[in-house]
Amino acid sequence: AQKVTQTQTSISVMEKTTVTMDCVYETQDSSYFLFWYKQTASGEIVFLIRQDSYKKENATVGHYSLNFQKPKSSIGLIITATQIEDSAVYFCAMREGQGGRALIFGTGTTVSVSP
Amino acid sequence: GGIITQTPKFLIGQEGQKLTLKCQQNFNHDTMYWYRQDSGKGLRLIYYSITENDLQKGDLSEGYDASREKKSSFSLTVTSAQKNEMAVFLCASSSRTGPYEQYFGPGTRLTVL
Numbered sequence: 001a002q003k004v005t006q007t008q009t010s011i012s013v014m015e016k017t018t019v020t021m022d023c024v025y026e027t028q029d030s031s032y033f034l035f036w037y038k039q040t041a042s043g044e045i046v047f048l049i050r051q052d053s054y055k056k057e058n059a060t061v062g063h064y065s066l067n068f069q070k071p072k073s074s075i076g077l078i079i080t081a082t083q084i085e086d087s088a089v090y091f092c093a094m095r096e097g098q099g100g101r102a103l104i105f106g107t108g109t110t111v112s113v114s115p
Numbered sequence: 116g117g118i119i120t121q122t123p124k125f126l127i128g129q130e131g132q133k134l135t136l137k138c139q140q141n142f143n144h145d146t147m148y149w150y151r152q153d154s155g156k157g158l159r160l161i162y163y164s165i166t167e168n169d170l171q172k173g174d175l176s177e178g179y180d181a182s183r184e185k186k187s188s189f190s191l192t193v194t195s196a197q198k199n200e201m202a203v204f205l206c207a208s209s210s211r212t213g214p215y216e217q218y219f220g221p222g223t224r225l226t227v228l
Contacts, residue, residue: 033215035216035217037219043203043221043222044219044221045205045219046219047216047217047218047219050214050215050216091157091158095215101163102148102160102163102173103148103158103160103217105157105158105159106157107156107157108156108157
């Protein structure tokens, strides 16, 4: 069965530092896609970054990057040079295979960035 | 780019009432989704639709009906509102052929009195 687990419920960091958050997943599929989303205080959910399982290189978009460790079924999100507006809840999600299948979400990690 | 709109933004109903939530997208995406988010929790899938007139049940489909009237719109009906259904309902869409990231609407917050 598919499962996505985020064990860190909350993280507090100082502005301009780096924050890392963890996510592990379970799947039987050989092909899958991993995503990170950000939910702001207003409730808006924004797509941040994607990792395709067949790609060995870690994805990077702006100041977001991923630490993909396939043998450990792990996909960590790294935010460098954090800003106050990075304070949000971050969700890890997985999608198996092809077709129009839905995402399985983790329970989220709340990040608080202080000045 | 595109946008997903959800109506209404806030929905207040009575216990036992039938309530309908609507979603429109202009991404030209094939696949649309309805998720429910309870306070402080993750998202759980209620229904999704791969294409017009297609409906697929998610883990949380009991107590809900869905309708994909056309490619751009997807409706969700709460068949009999219950007090424990106070939550935010989120609509999303994605390409069927990839890339597969989903884009979300702003949500409908349901309160049952």
